[in-house]
Amino acid sequence: MTFEKFSQYFEKLDATTKRLELIDILSKLFKESKSGEVGNICYLIQGRVAPFFEPIEIGMAEKMVAEAIGKSYGKSKEDVLKLYRKKGNMGLAAQELSNKKHGTLRLRSGQARDTKLSVNEVFAKLLEIAKFAGEGTVEKKVSTLANILTKLDPTSVKHVVNIPLGTLRLGIGDPTVMDALSLAKTGKKDLRPVIEDAYNKTSDLGYVAETFWAKGEKGLENVHLVVGKPVRPALAERLPSAEEVIKRVGNEFAAEPKFDGFRVQVHLNREGFLGPVIARNSKNDEAILEDRSPRGVYTEFVERARGDKELSQVKIFSRNLENMTHSFPDLAEGVLKEVKAKSAILEGEAIAYNPLTSEFLPFQETTKRRRKYKIEEKAKELPLVMFAFDVLFLDGKDITQKPYSERRKLLEKILPAGRQISSSQTIRLAEEKILTNSKQILEFFNESISEGLEGIMIKKLDSPYKAGGRGFHWIKFKRAQSGELSDTVDCVLLGIYAGKGKRTEFGVGGLLVGVYDKKKDEFVTISRVGTGLTDEEFRKVNEIGKKLKLGKKPARVNSKVEPSYWVEPKVVLEIYADEITRSPMYTAGWDPDTGSGFALRFPRLVKFREEDKRPEDATTVQEIEKMYKLQYKKK
Numbered sequence: 297m298t299f300e301k302f303s304q305y306f307e308k309l310d311a312t313t314k315r316l317e318l319i320d321i322l323s324k325l326f327k328e329s330k331s332g333e334v335g336n337i338c339y340l341i342q343g344r345v346a347p348f349f350e351p352i353e354i355g356m357a358e359k360m361v362a363e364a365i366g367k368s369y370g371k372s373k374e375d376v377l378k379l380y381r382k383k384g385n386m387g388l389a390a391q392e393l394s395n396k397k398h399g400t401l402r403l404r405s406g407q408a409r410d411t412k413l414s415v416n417e418v419f420a421k422l423l424e425i426a427k428f429a430g431e432g433t434v435e436k437k438v439s440t441l442a443n444i445l446t447k448l449d450p451t452s453v454k455h456v457v458n459i460p461l462g463t464l465r466l467g468i469g470d471p472t473v474m475d476a477l478s479l480a481k482t483g484k485k486d487l488r489p490v491i492e493d494a495y496n497k498t499s500d501l502g503y504v505a506e507t508f509w510a511k512g513e514k515g516l517e518n519v520h521l522v523v524g525k526p527v528r529p530a531l532a533e534r535l536p537s538a539e540e541v542i543k544r545v546g547n548e549f550a551a552e553p554k555f556d557g558f559r560v561q562v563h564l565n566r567e568g569f570l571g572p573v574i575a576r577n578s579k580n581d582e583a584i585l586e587d588r589s590p591r592g593v594y595t596e597f598v599e600r601a602r603g604d605k606e607l608s609q610v611k612i613f614s615r616n617l618e619n620m621t622h623s624f625p626d627l628a629e630g631v632l633k634e635v636k637a638k639s640a641i642l643e644g645e646a647i648a649y650n651p652l653t654s655e656f657l658p659f660q661e662t663t664k665r666r667r668k669y670k671i672e673e674k675a676k677e678l679p680l681v682m683f684a685f686d687v688l689f690l691d692g693k694d695i696t697q698k699p700y701s702e703r704r705k706l707l708e709k710i711l712p713a714g715r716q717i718s719s720s721q722t723i724r725l726a727e728e729k730i731l732t733n734s735k736q737i738l739e740f741f742n743e744s745i746s747e748g749l750e751g752i753m754i755k756k757l758d759s760p761y762k763a764g765g766r767g768f769h770w771i772k773f774k775r776a777q778s779g780e781l782s783d784t785v786d787c788v789l790l791g792i793y794a795g796k797g798k799r800t801e802f803g804v805g806g807l808l809v810g811v812y813d814k815k816k817d818e819f820v821t822i823s824r825v826g827t828g829l830t831d832e833e834f835r836k837v838n839e840i841g842k843k844l845k846l847g848k849k850p851a852r853v854n855s856k857v858e859p860s861y862w863v864e865p866k867v868v869l870e871i872y873a874d875e876i877t878r879s880p881m882y883t884a885g886w887d888p889d890t891g892s893g894f895a896l897r898f899p900r901l902v903k904f905r906e907e908d909k910r911p912e913d914a915t916t917v918q919e920i921e922k923m924y925k926l927q928y929k930k931k
């Protein structure tokens with residue numbers, strides 16, 4: 297497919313916010329593409345040249361892109377920036393210049409007017425830009441982008457420049473893409489669960505799309521876990537009482553402490569991972585800092601032969617499947633030294649401790665380790681341990697289908713000295729008790745709470761690992777805070793209300809937040825949050841707002857209220873509320889009979905979860921509905 301054709305689809309996708317239309321347009325786009333192209337198209341519509349978990353960023357700031365545009369159309373960088381400020385969007389500025397120059401420049405540079413770059417050619421060039429490193433990087437990036445632009449039509453140019461800037465905001469979610477793939481291939485959406493299953497195992501939509509396109513449903517059955525590609529994590533359910541737990545899990549089950557740190561998924565491959573690895577020494581930290589891309593993410597490509605050889609055998613992913621290896625060198629080293637396996641995927645919770653007293657630290661301290669610079673310094677100040685609680689892949693085999701009890705035995709085998717903990721051990725086995733009744737659940741729960749933990753996790757002994765799903769194989773029992781709701785709600789920031797009075801200073805008076813409707817793959821509103829934020833947090837929201845501000849309601853947002861301005865749904869906030877009620881203002885769980893949706897009463901901010909949850913990982917409407925019912929059961 298030519299990029300010109302592809303960009304016409306971009307235009308159509310950009311013009312709608314309705315999910316069904318997005319699916320329809322995408323499925324037409326897929327139908328017109330060949331295998332070998334479909335995967336790259338999946339990455340490009342997300343504004344990327346690799347799956348989201350690969351730290352491959354094209355990394356060009358506005359000035360660099362403006363320089364490339366100028367170079368293509370015979371203008372100075374300043375002229376381009378001026379036009380950009382007038383238009384408010386770099387794509388529109390580039391399109392106008394391309395329109396004006398259309399033809400002349402190509403003729404002058406001897407290029408045929410009908411040079412048509414294909415989708416794959418543009419993809420390959422953008423990937424090349426992402427991979428430039430070392431001396432002369434800026435010049436190489438600028439001239440390669442300029443070269444692409446001169447060979448594209450004005451509409452293509454408009455969309456392409458938004459890719460390196462990270463401002464291509466089509467708002468297409470992965471479930472929408474999966475529906476469209478099924479529709480394109482079979483005329484129905486029926487195969488979405490099969491596609492999703494393969495996606496849950498590899499998190500790589502491009503790879504799954506490519507396999508599906510070339511080999512159909514049969515091909516997807518052969519998609520297995522791959523060391524190096526993050527597995528979408530299994531999630532826990534809630535139940536209101538220990539008795540209800542017994543009903544679900546039977547008369548014998550496992551219980552583990554619920555640690556309050558952050559979830560990590562560790563991939564070990566002693567043969568070494570192919571492809572890029574991330575530099576981590578402190579000298580590089582300084583150098584990399586200056587080269588931060590507009591999204592604040594930096595990457596550095598280091599040949600395996602050029603040092604950091606050991607670390608290329610370990611990858612660490614966060615709860616939202618971001619590659620965090622560079623932030624946790626101490627964990628990576630621990631994995632290499634302590635895990636007795638050739639290859640493995642382990643899951644666990646990482647917690648920071650005080651190196652002087654060996655005491656575990658609260659979440660607020662632990663989370664300081666999720667940083668991208670001055671890493672070595674923080675690793676000394678706040679070293680991490682990982683409490684491993686599951687193993688999904690071992691010595692070349694996907695073991696997610698084995699029952700939990702067997703996986704646990706394997707986990708015990710590969711960690712040093714079973715349950716004995718030595719102070720120098722980084723990877724430790726999560727304590728596990730086999731329980732048989734509700735009295736024991738409550739005893740273990742109280743014991744854990746008194747030790748300062750969050751609660752306990754109950755695990756069904758015969759259940760497989762359910763990638764990407766919430767189910768009753770894992771049940772969380774959390775400490776109740778005050779009020780009736782025993783759990784917090786992870787909400788997505790959707791819009792911002794301007795500040796009045798004292799809050800004018802912060803630029804923010806309130807936050808419009810929503811939750812995720814998994815069935816419809818859309819974000820629905822649930823509350824306006826105006827309290828529980830410190831001055832500093834208000835300022836932070838203002839900063840986030842400035843970065844993510846949109847001129848119109850984003851795609852896949854369903855709302856009856858209008859904030860002062862909309863933002864791209866990206867940031868997840870943990871909200872605590874007294875109660876879930878119903879209100880005609882909000883669309884979460886909208887019931888046309890009563891004309892009302894769910895709402896949060898007295899919502900306040902607990903913490904930002906921008907780094908460990910993606911918007912689609914927010915609390916779902918389906919969970920809210922359960923929490924709504926649970927609060928009455930308890931009374």
Ligand code: AMP
Nearest residue numbers: 532552553554555558559645685726753
């Ligand atoms: P929540 O985020 O409240 O839904 O709880 C689920 C999270 O608890 C998981 O994603 C883990 O990060 C964390 N967790 C802590 N301890 C455990 C454990 N023993 N087993 C599974 N998950 C745990």
